[in-house]
Amino acid sequence: MKQQNPYTLTFGKEPTQLIARAAQSQQVIDAFLGEPSAQQVYMVTGIRGSGKTVFMTEIARKIASQKDWISVELNPERDLLTSLAAKLSSENELARLFQSAEINLSFFGFGLDVKSAAPITEIETALQKMLLSLKKKGKRLLISVDEVTNTPQMRAFAAAFQIFLRQDLPVYLLMTGLYENVSALQDEKSLTFLYRAPKIHLGPLNIGTIAEDYRSVLGLGEQEGLALAKLTKGYSFAFQVLGYFAWENADDPRAARQLARQYLDEYAYDKVWSELSRKDREVLCGIAQVKSGRIGDIRELLGLSTNEFNPYRQRLIRKGIISGEERGYVRVLLPFFDQYVLAHYDLG
Structure with a gap:
């Protein structure tokens, strides 16, 4: 009998594999x-x-x-x-x-x-x-x-x-x-x-703890476990989704990641995106395009002054979508979400 998958795709359900806070x-x-x-x-x-x-x-x-x-x-x-x-x-x-x-x-x-x-x-x-x-x-x-x-x-x-x-x-x-x-x-x-x-x-989970979980449960090597953990960016739902599909597709890591990304898009990011204002989306698109994350470059791309940019920056930080921990820089906290933004921005 096939062993039951220890990760879950269900929002709110307490999984077998849990990174405690x-x-x-x-x-x-x-x-x-x-x-x-x-x-x-x-x-x-x-x-x-x-x-x-x-x-x-x-x-x-x-x-x-x-x-x-x-x-x-x-x-x-x-x-x-x-x-x-x-x-x-x-x-x-x-x-x-x-x-x-x-x-x-x-x-x-x-x-x-x-x-x-x-x-x-x-x-x-x-x-x-x-x-x-x-x-x-x-x-x-x-x-x-x-x-x-x-x-x-x-x-x-x-x-x-x-x-x-x-x-x-x-x-x-x-x-x-x-x-x-x-x-x-x-x-x-x-x-x-x-x-x-x-x-x-509730911010991101500890990447090292996720890596150790993946190594232990999925039987991955040290570098493989760390690489998979880094893909989650510490996002709790992504930890479950990536773990779930890695378990189901143990012989095909590429397929596992593709399925995980699709699942995140459909069951998390579509809802997150729908709740953003048009201007929030525009600012996120700018952040997604500027790979360095440098705020000055993002503002220049968007044509926004510091005073115009900061309210959106603060709101996206509070929503848990971006991080502003490093002075002068921002980064997207959700795995693959920058790619999602670039693919969906023109769709309104």
């Missing part, structure tokens, strides 16, 4: 578990395919394994407050706790009917009582929300969470999202606490 995940875990907690909110950003969902899932699992911790993941497309109350009350142990605290949730269509108490008819009030009962039992709650956007449901949830924090309730929030979506949510005047929330940006 140990330092960043431990930063969040230590902050949440501290006595007292150093932070109660973390926001995780990164480009599509940077591993945000897997990162969040790993942290939530580790926190859930701790004594007196509860972990709940919410769907950002639903009514988050009602979903949170429903998920908490569906746990038998918690349901008994809420019943003993005489929290009657029958109005919402879930939870046990407590005859000695009138039904609570406002979801935020119900959650405050539920969280207070958790606090009295020494329990803490981690809420995870993946791929947040600036929707009415998300704003209502964030505003309520801000109140829970002011009331010193044992709630913790871990959210992931694209840079532009997180920024839009932060820009809401009523949600100023999100500006103070620490952010973790």
Whole structure:
């Protein structure tokens, strides 16, 4: 029987082969578990395919394994407050706790009917009582929300969470999202606490660690493993895609790389490209054409002054598409994306 491929092509699914971001995940875990907690909110950003969902899932699992911790993941497309109350009350142990605290949730269509108490008819009030009962039992709650956007449901949830924090309730929030979506949510005047929330940006993975994984799993030589790792540019999704096709085409490295590039184009870059403005695309095309990455040469090609170029440079850096670490230079962070840009720019 053929051995199962240890790499995955599925976004958000935790793969068998995983390059852990140990330092960043431990930063969040230590902050949440501290006595007292150093932070109660973390926001995780990164480009599509940077591993945000897997990162969040790993942290939530580790926190859930701790004594007196509860972990709940919410769907950002639903009514988050009602979903949170429903998920908490569906746990038998918690349901008994809420019943003993005489929290009657029958109005919402879930939870046990407590005859000695009138039904609570406002979801935020119900959650405050539920969280207070958790606090009295020494329990803490981690809420995870993946791929947040600036929707009415998300704003209502964030505003309520801000109140829970002011009331010193044992709630913790871990959210992931694209840079532009997180920024839009932060820009809401009523949600100023999100500006103070620490952010973790998931940049490229360590090339040496990827090379070691490829050598170990794919049976590659030292130079072959390093060469394949360098092709990924540390992009988390590319690490999986290149590994997957190298596994499936062990006797044909060229075919593996061609298939990987095609897959990245269709399942990652088409979406990234569609979310860029016309001017963003134009600037990226200039960056892709100037192989040296020298900003002066790029500006000259595009006919842009420093003040005109810098806003686009900064936005593309924040989106995780380019790097500006070296003064006076920029480089594309995504593997093969410069070729994708040059092939697609005229298509609009």
